[in-house]
Amino acid sequence: MRRVSKIAAASIATAALAFTATACGESSTGGSGSSEGGKLKIGMAYDVGGRGDNSFNDSAARGLDKAKKDLGAETKELTAKTGETPADREQRLASLAEGGFNPVVAVGFAYKDALDKVAKKHPKTTFGLVDSIAEAKNINSIVFTEEQGSYLAGVAAANKSKDGKIGFIGGVDIPLIKKFAAGFQQGVKDTKPDASVQIQYLTTGTDLSGFGSPDKGKAAANGMLDKKIDVIFAAAGGSGAGAIEAVAGVKGAWAIGVDSDQALDPSLSKYKTSILTSVVKNVDAGVFELAKSIKDGKPKTGTSTYSLAENGVTLTTTGDHLKDVQAKLDEAKKKIVDGAITVKSTL
Structure with missing residues (x-):
């Protein structure tokens, strides 16, 4: 497990894309999960509000958009619903991992318990968890000094x-x-x-x-x-x-x-x-750098802390x-x- 304490964070301004809603109130974009020629495939599980919340989820989405543009990544995005159960979150994460997406990024502390369980069942997949610190060894916890x-x-x-x-x-x-x-x-x-x-x-x-x-x-x-x-x-x-x-x-x-x-x-x-x-909070930087680490064959795990000193948190x-x-x-x-x-x- 590689620990990372200092990361150069950059705010990425890319255009947001429009996406369609699928069954069960989740949004889904990108491919079916099939792997072609080792192409980078990123699964994103958003918190309530999803892409288009003008805030937290959108910051993560910018990192995903940059990975698509700069790394040629295939992506799939799913969104949490208000009032859902822990089992719903587990199923969402598991479906992405089983679909061959790597990394799978969980946006928000509410995914922590579900991710700890799912990550242990999918040891060959690297997961990202934004805003909380997870236990499993194949998770990169992306946290900030808010x-x-x-x-x-x-x-x-x-x-x-x-x-x-x-x-x-x-x-x-x-x-x-x-x-x-x-x-x-x-x-x-x-x-x-x-x-x-x-x-x-x-x-x-x-x-x-x-x-x-x-x-x-x-x-x-x-x-x-x-x-x-x-x-x-x-x-x-x-x-x-x-x-x-x-x-x-x-x-x-x-x-x-x-x-x-x-x-x-x-x-x-x-x-x-x-x-x-x-x-x-430059969530976009955390998402992109995790994706790049997979692309480079050096998956990032452990805790990545984005602080004021590194412009991980800033005032606009x-x-x-x-x-x-x-x-x-x-x-x-x-x-x-x-x-x-x-x-x-x-x-």
Whole structure:
């Protein structure tokens, strides 16, 4: 098992493709799974929302698109459904492995338990798991220091807020999303100690619908805006689109996006002037580098951590809304990278 701790991450901007829905609510594209001449075949199992969520899944999709373009890969994509069982996730992963796809990439922490089981049954297949650390030896766990990127977003929010009233909307109250909240709150407080951060989660426990419910994101944001909160960071997958829409309806308020540069998303373009920045996790880089390792005959396994130091997490600058605070952001980033600031990953 080869451990990887430092990876050069690059944000890849490629065009999203349109795909059709198949039975059981899953989307599927690409080949039938037959292997021809050793061609690289990548299976992708998306989280709820799938390709087109304008956020987390789309970031993974960009890595897949780059692999298709640069490595000539054949691909197949399947998408999770809200409320599905662990057995559904196991079946999805197993079907890709049995179809000859290698690697098979599971996008999202919800796949961890299913992947640990499936990977052991398919030892000759290399799997990727985004946002969680798996146990099996043939899995590449692709994780990020979300709290570090969120800290910088907190610095930006504190500097942009008129009265220091700031909000955080998390999709689900799980440890992963709490990493975003913890870093964001610390960044705000370190910058403006008197500022307040209201933290709200859309769903709890095993209810993952908080990642795919724009209506819930919009309602939560409207509640915060009613309290005169003027900067809202939504780490909520597809639900964040609703929060962004709500913020755009209030003059002088700012939204902070997540996982993809949401100011560049066509479906959110009419709100782009209200999107201060987005905290991006370069999932695309992790997906592409895993695919390339298979192509090169040196499958990547173990844990690959994408940190702020390696631009694994970044703040976007679309719209130049951060120009007046960029020097402060650069200073904060340097302190994190140098170890002068340790960013908390729990509240």
